[in-house]
Amino acid sequence: MDGDLRALARSLVSTTTAPAGTDPAELLKALAAPIYFRLVLTEEPVDETTADRAVDVAPAAAHASALPAPCRTQPTAGPHFGL
Structure with a gap:
């Protein structure tokens, strides 16, 4: 993830009082x-x-x-992504 997006995501976690x-x-996703x-x-x-709903649902x-x-204890491989 790009550095700016990573900073935005961390800010979202800290401002939404997300659980540890x-x-x-x-x-962010x-x-x-x-x-x-x-x-x-x-x-x-x-x-x-739509935007308001997204802002309500993500913190919920x-x-x-x-x-x-x-x-991330094991790397995933192949098209099945470890499933």
Whole structure:
């Protein structure tokens, strides 16, 4: 992840009072996902409601412990990504 994005993600974690162990990158992905989905996959317009919902959902996911830092004890390989 680019340094500027990493700093933004860390800032999001610190300002949302996310629980310890929340991965800043995952929080940023959760914030961007609904907007990206509309722009790229469904080609729906992104309006203020979409942005507001993303801002509400990403911290909620963090508080539900749904965005933990990944366990990187083993490297993943191949097209199945270790699954």
